Amino acid sequence: MLLEGKVVLITGAARGIGRATAFILAQEGAAVGVVDVLPEVETTAREIEKSGRSSVAGIADISDPGQVHDAVQGIVSELGDINILVNNAGIVKNISSLTKMTHEAWEREISVNLSGAFNMIKEVIGPMIEKKWGRIINISSIGATGGLHHQVGYAASKAGLLGLTKTVTLEHARDGITCNVILPGLIGTELVHQMPEEIKEAALPLIPTRRIGQMEEVGHLVSFLASEKAGYINGSEIPVDGGMRLNVSTLGSRKEIREMRGPVSRKG
Numbered sequence: 528m529l530l531e532g533k534v535v536l537i538t539g540a541a542r543g544i545g546r547a548t549a550f551i552l553a554q555e556g557a558a559v560g561v562v563d564v565l566p567e568v569e570t571t572a573r574e575i576e577k578s579g580r581s582s583v584a585g586i587a588d589i590s591d592p593g594q595v596h597d598a599v600q601g602i603v604s605e606l607g608d609i610n611i612l613v614n615n616a617g618i619v620k621n622i623s624s625l626t627k628m629t630h631e632a633w634e635r636e637i638s639v640n641l642s643g644a645f646n647m648i649k650e651v652i653g654p655m656i657e658k659k660w661g662r663i664i665n666i667s668s669i670g671a672t673g674g675l676h677h678q679v680g681y682a683a684s685k686a687g688l689l690g691l692t693k694t695v696t697l698e699h700a701r702d703g704i705t706c707n708v709i710l711p712g713l714i715g716t717e718l719v720h721q722m723p724e725e726i727k728e729a730a731l732p733l734i735p736t737r738r739i740g741q742m743e744e745v746g747h748l749v750s751f752l753a754s755e756k757a758g759y760i761n762g763s764e765i766p767v768d769g770g771m772r773l774n775v776s777t778l779g780s781r782k783e784i785r786e787m788r789g790p791v792s793r794k795g
């Protein structure tokens with residue numbers, strides 16, 4: 528097992544990638560603190576406990592430093608200091624052009640997706656520095672590097688996570704802490720499975736692997752990056768996307784997509 532004796536805290540673990548990853552981290556031997564704004568996160572903790580591992584839930588909005596403090600203290604008092612932090616919680620608040628996006632939606636996406644990760648790191652990094660060992664894994668998106676049409680706040684917040692990650696590495700690598708960022712492509716969470724079939728089918732030609740990713744395919748990378756074995760991987764951006772990023776940024780792939788979709792109308 529990769530994580531025997533370690534204490535993990537993962538955010539956004541009530542459902543989706545966070546929940547699936549929490550189970551994998553527990554299977555690898557960790558005690559797992561799970562944080563979410565939704566009360567369903569208690570169910571994640573109870574199910575982990577049924578599998579024989581310790582788990583404690585904290586309900587908090589990660590954009591609020593006070594709520595983060597209280598949730599982390601509740602978990603630490605039961606499981607001990609956090610050795611591994613997984614900043615997974617994230618939201619999409621707006622799918623429309625920049626001109627239509629409200630300031631409120633922008634602020635909310637930045638404060639959950641980016642400031643939430645900062646709040647969590649500030650709260651747990653002290654004991655990591657003292658113990659000269661820590662792992663921080665941030666979950667971004669392939670939209671962080673090339674932008675995302677009609678999701679300017681989301682793309683900007685996810686790009687911000689890249690700068691946050693690399694700066695933590697620069698400041699704390701000598702403290703035995705690694706900080707890496709995972710860039711998922713399209714992953715088959717409950718919400719993605721509920722999307723209309725035509726939207727999922729339109730995405731498939733962009734994915735060289737020609738399938739949507741599984742939540743566990745993100746979770747297994749998280750567990751490796753969290754382990755002792757990954758000690759020399761630091762400040763890295765690692766996509767888990769079946770190659771999808773290549774099709775949104777290379778000329779050759781654009782040609783392939785055009786061929787698969789048929790001719791593009793010059794009028795539209």
Ligand SMILES: NC(=O)c1ccc[n+]([C@@H]2O[C@H](COP(=O)([O-])OP(=O)(O)OC[C@H]3O[C@@H](n4cnc5c(N)ncnc54)[C@H](O)[C@@H]3O)[C@@H](O)[C@H]2O)c1
Pocket residue numbers: 538539540541542543544545562563564565587588589590615616617618639643666667668669710711712713714715716717718719
């Ligand atoms: N699913 C994908 O295809 C995909 C692709 C790229 C990146 N991601 C990223 O992966 C992460 C997980 O995504 P998912 O698809 O599992 O999403 P999801 O919506 O299924 O789960 C996100 C979880 O975060 C929680 N959350 C939201 N706001 C919160 C807040 N303020 N405080 C605490 N918890 C909060 C939600 O309650 C939810 O349980 C996100 O950061 C997302 O941006 C997902």
